[in-house]
């Protein structure tokens with residue numbers, strides 16, 4: 001049954017997305033514990049301490065061009081210089097440079113001590129042992145100063161910074177072989193539902209394959225945590241209680257899918273109530289209205305709704321920021337772009353919509369977006385066609401073609 005576009009879904013008890021995220025971020029605190037890892041082991045990890053530079057980078061003034069090093073105060077159009085030596089990268093010239101003299105220098109070669117400027121070789125004429133400058137550069141040109149990239153003693157990377165490829169190179173350029181990083185969060189996850197079977201098994205009547213556990217595997221892997229798959233459990237209170245206790249004993253954070261709402265078979269909600277520390281939230285968003293959040297013993301808990309798209313959206317909006325907080329990373333709101341809707345967008349007031357979109361760039365550089373097809377929260381194929389979420393404001397109704405809308409590229413969300 002389709003909902004008429006005039007339908008208002010406003011629920012005065014529902015939390016806004018912003019309020020729910022704020023609650024998550026103010027409750028979840030970074031995990032204690034750091035470890036020293038070698039450089040490559042630091043990839044994807046979060047620095048536990050600021051890194052300060054033990055040396056200047058570059059460590060010495062050097063040439064940015066293949067050419068001739070000389071003194072700028074001697075430079076004028078047509079001036080001739082005698083070549084008195086060579087400085088190759090890794091092989092400095094150790095002599096002096098007298099008046100009217102220059103040194104042949106290669107890119108990366110150390111600047112001879114008396115020189116302050118490099119004339120690139122295309123701008124001179126070589127006449128045997130001498131050069132004649134045909135095009136004079138500005139004083140100091142083509143020289144990379146010592147410490148110009150990083151000054152010795154300065155803070156290069158703050159604590160809480162996540163190490164990527166640029167950081168690996170940066171740390172190596174300082175000669176560092178090890179860094180202190182935060183402990184990885186341990187995450188345990190499981191699916192719930194009597195209807196679930198695993199890929200490879202035959203489907204009985206009314207059964208479906210468990211896709212959420214595999215989506216969660218991918219999401220957790222991409223987020224960079226230590227993840228343990230506890231399988232799928234039936235809609236059974238005793239089984240839910242047993243696996244929940246097992247998860248709490250081994251994880252810093254538990255993620256479940258399904259059984260999040262108020263149905264007769266929603267045992268997750270019931271087991272959580274016994275533990276007392278998790279709350280059931282209705283969030284004014286679509287997809288992903290029901291969410292359980294809180295503690296199970298010493299672990300954080302996110303009970304995501306069962307619908308596959310709701311799993312991905314609530315993971316991106318709430319679980320991923322919580323994991324970043326746990327691993328000590330500073331929170332940065334995802335990049336939000338503005339794009340023109342190619343066609344009209346269905347929307348009812350009352351919930352913030354996160355529709356699945358395909359974002360493209362027109363030849364003039366402006367952005368346009370259209371939905372990736374059906375928008376129900378079980379349409380996982382649409383998630384795979386999409387490259388962004390289209391965020392439509394809670395109180396908005398239908399959007400006309402040509403409207404400007406917020407879009408959040410996936411690469412800003414799933415990381």
Ligand SMILES: Nc1nc2c(c(=O)[nH]1)N[C@H]1C(S)=C(S)[C@@H](COP(=O)(O)OP(=O)(O)OC[C@H]3O[C@@H](n4cnc5c(N)ncnc54)[C@H](O)[C@@H]3O)O[C@H]1N2
Pocket residue numbers: 191192193195196208209210211212213257258259260261262263266287288289290304305306307308310377378
């Ligand atoms: N009376 C109401 N009914 C529902 C409401 C509501 O507010 N009142 N909310 C709807 C919304 S929104 C969602 S989302 C779902 C959430 O319900 P649950 O979290 O209890 O999820 P389930 O009922 O267990 O499953 C929902 C749906 O997803 C399928 N599913 C579950 N697990 C998996 C899995 N691992 N892999 C693939 N698919 C899975 C399941 O078969 C159901 O079709 O409730 C609405 N109802």
Ligand code: MOO
Pocket residue numbers: 285286287288289290305307310377
């Ligand atoms: O909002 Mo539910 O979360 O329809 O998928």
